[in-house]
Amino acid sequence: MSSRPGIDVPDARGRTGLDRTGRDLEGNPDVVIHDVELLATAWHVLRRTTYDYRSPDGTWSRQQRETYDRGNGATLLPYDAERGTVLLARQFRYPVYVNGHPDGLLLETAAGLLDEDSPEDAIRREATEELGITIGEIEHVFDVYMSPGSVTERLHFYAAPYTPDTRLTAGGGLADEGEDITVVELPFAEALDMTYDGRINDAKTIMLLQWAALRGPFRPS
Template sequence: MKVEILEQDCVYDGFFALNRFVVRHECFDGSWSASLVRERIDRARAAAVLLYDPLCDSVVLVEQFRIGAVADPPCTWMVECPAGMIEPGEQPEQVAHRECLEEVGRTPRNLDRIGEYYVSPGGSSEKITLYYGEIDSTALDGTLCGIAHEGEDIRVRVIPWGTMEKQLNDGQISNATTLIAIQWLAIRRLQEKVPRNG
């Protein structure tokens, strides 16, 4: 199916860019839509990592302030997978290693690609490559990390799988990347495809 971009204007260009489009697209019945005005937040691609310690049967996440959740106080300090933007010339796997070192203080081993997905394609171009990596979580819980000059204030959280599974089943995970990652791990555990102690 085809899309025609009739107009494109940059409305704002800061940390993100906001672009306004006038488009029309081919419809499922073979006709063409009317001209539609759509706005899109343009972001660089990102990489995120689900960190798992198979010896302790625990997940390692990071907790940090998120402006997008400020209107929802219980979620303003979000617990999530380490993640970061992919800079020009970088590969997603490089970013996965870099962000784990910056946000957790350690790099993962046995890094495997889980998948790639659009975060909110109704209005954003952001796409995340998600990885699984194993890590030694010894003495990590409560560690403070992050790049100070980037305004990062990050606390490492080591969460036993039983607690994480309960949060998943109770609908307590409010970050989409983390929800996808934990669901992936739950499925892999059922299939016995993830090494674990005990």
């Protein structure tokens, strides 16, 4: 039997056993896992899982789903309540470019994968790398599955105050990871308006801006 990267020999990132994920799930008696196939491991992991599913009427059916596993992530909305501003990042996103965005330059909240960090540590790291700020106390807003039909990622949402004094560098991301980020400071009211006219059309950003307006630092007094 030939060696298979990511299964019985390390893939490019040194991982093995990637076909084992999901095989031991027992939380739902109406789902019985039969097989997990590893389809791709170029960077993140694409799997095809075969399982039996029992409908409410008791009928069992054999189903397959492909899942894209890129790990979990965290995102942050920095706000200055006194000056009425928020800090966002603008960067090129090829997936939105190929799917109809005019130039692929998306305006969004800072975000990144957790890697081996806790969500709070990860978002502090991203705030420094992408936005050039250090943050003190942060507020956990909610945790969300962003695309549950195919992507396994759970995104942890945070907000934190900032001031001009906490902006220590120009930010911009890590060049060796292909990041080329422009830091954008906007009046909160303008940023919220941009979610309605299409200038901001990133889901996590819209969610945090609406939270800020309804229950966060810019809610009506």
